[in-house]
Amino acid sequence: MTTQTILPVNADSLSQLSKQRQEPAWLTENRLKALELAANLELPKLEKMRIERLDIQNYGSYKENAGMTSLAEVPASIRELVQDQESGSLLIQRNSGVVYTKLAPELAEKGVVFTDLQTAAKEHGELVKAHLHTAVKADESSVAALHAAIWNGGVFLYVPKNVEVTVPLQAVLLTDDGEATFAPHVLIIADVNSSVTYVDNYVSEGNQAVTHNGAVEVFAKQGAKVRYATIHQMGTNVTDLSYRRAVIENDASMEWIVGEMNSGDTVSDTYSVLKGNGSTSDSKVIAVGSGSQKLNYTTRANHFGKSSESQMITRAVMREEASAIINGITKIEKGATKSDGQQTEKVLMLSPKARGDANPILLIDEDDVKAGHAASVGQVNQEQIYYLMSRGISREIAESLIIYGFLAPVVSQVPMESLQKQLQAVIERKLGQ
Template sequence: MTTQTILPVDAERLSELSHSSGEPGWLKESRLKALELAATLTLPKLEKTRIDRWNVNNYGSYKASEPFASLSDAPASISSLIKDQEEGSLIIQRNSGAVYTRIAPELAEQGVIFTDLQTAVKEHGDLVQRYLHKAIQPDEHSIAALHAALWNGGVFLYVPKNVVIETPLQAVLLTDDAEATFVPHILVVADTNSSVTYVDNYVSDKEEAGLHNGAVEVFVGAGAKVRYATVHQLGVDTTDVTYRRAVVENDGVIEWIVGEMNYGDTASDTKSVLKGNGSSSDAKVIAVGTGSQKLNYTTQAQHFGKSTPSDMITRAVMRDSATSIINGITKIEKGATRADGQQTEKVLMLSPKARGDANPILLIDEDDVTAGHAASVGQVNHEQVFYLMSRGITRHDAETLIIYGFLAPVVSQIPLEGLRNQLQSLVERKLVQ
């Protein structure tokens, strides 16, 4: 792909924005270098997907939003996501910046840092600099470079050594102004033997075309556990391109729970790098495509350490004329003895015009390993529909029950009841429209 990258801002304007935001010199230089890179790089190459035909240039411009004095100031579009959160740990980003941040006092007393990333670079610069853009390199492609140059708002979560957090920390990221840049960066660092659950929701409330260029970096220390849950429910007007990476040290655990419930074109890449011995990864992805959506989902596990298990499960439902490419990639490097990589990708199509493509890929450079994959693409089983209808169930209800049964093996394994119920509700909403 040789499409020329259109820069949404020039170096002088970017430098002015960084200076006016009070950012440290190292960050300004990082942004300018990434912008320079973006001009030389091409778009990412996605399997059977012409991302150059998508709306990937409409970044808009930086617009500051007024902070919320309280949660009652939040718009109706996110009110259901933040109810009963007055005492919890919560960050809200609206368009180009954070408008609400709160951390529970007991967590702050333990040394936990939970704030927007733009604040963190000023208050915890050395810590942020150690990890920012280390898992997702700006030189990977133009999308990554532009993200590194333009990111705004975002989340920074740091959990100190031996701190175990029982209650999930949450963030809501809202885009409701198509002219405002929406490029949040999520950075999670879990130190040795710590444990944390982080949940976020991406929401759009607008009618004009826009772009979300998002990145997530997670660093899991030795013996630490991070459960990362995310739900994307952006509207048909918003193109969503998201890259997620986790780097896991000895005996660390990363668990991904991803709900892809967007209505617009979507590309996401979720990858676990099992760097340390005994590190492990578990990824669960569910997706529902409707209308004329074009979807491309990739889940990856790269094994470097010895005795490293990974499991990836993706289930997608396509209706109307939606099309999806589902990729699962397990890469076992030389020396990663006793690694165990398993993956399953299944696509259910509800319409003759819907299309699904499941691509399981095993790349193995070591002999003493275990690996396996399963993949299937098909339509609703008409015999199952007929059987249910013979019991007095309508065709619509019969198909709905079959769909729920198809997604249940993933949804039922989600350990967070609130997230499980939310995903169930979003699935129902997409299927009845």
């Protein structure tokens, strides 16, 4: 029995919208096929959580946004995030579309492409067509299918063979109109022996209910190095569904840095496919839950290549009545000899009503490998709080210090000083709610 999905758009209007945006015929066809799938596929099955209990039907409709000619025009809600980016590479999406794009001239000269995905589908069609929806496939679930049908704006980043990008490229994705569809798709292709760092922030403003259905696909070709850092800091009115995938080829490396700082219900899946021999993946996830949030965070690594290595670290802090399911899944396929998969999940609960559940899973189909996991869930040590309070520190500050100490081992491993500072600032704001 399938679970029916209420579609926010019908085939005729979707087809008309695609033609209005002058999308290539193959993309229109892909959207229509995905919409048909969305009507018949089931919702994703989550570990110890039923996604249908979340508010996931607030898609709104596609709405055009006026472009911006300079950063002086950006909304106040994201001004702080872009204030020093006049000369850098930056993309801004507001609701249903990208309103600002800039690529540093020296990167353009090297052949780097950094633009919205809708433009890339027209100007770099063969490259986009060969990769789009091949990592996060439309037939996985009704959520994935609906995203494939209605995605808008988005980011396309291509780094040519042997090109090293030393300065991070950045994107800010903002939803501040509850009636506008917000479903960006990020597609990154790092060609052979290239390297790149990409950073994005997801932000919201306003009180209307919004469903963010987003997907990220990263392709690290042979010998490529990709670092992807993302901070989600959307409000209580936003339900965040985020699916991230990386396909990592021979001797390529992928690093995920994920800050889960939303105030609303969240489902995220960060998945590395270690396809090639000697491929590596390193995933760091930091999360803070508060209020009555319902959270489901999954980090996965699937080893196919020989001598492939994965490391996954998740640290989550739950406050008030927040509840979180933390899943870590390492799978080593038959033939992936000499592989090494390690994972650690730790959850700290600051309230008797907070809930945290760590689920480490190892699926090993090969003998000549290394694999391990560690998981812990516990309440904050009251003796530590009393000790700090006895030194004249308030309970609120004492709890904050303990939280910083709990998260510090992961934050300190973030290799970008600017991102460390941003994560710390977001954590402080989150704890100040």
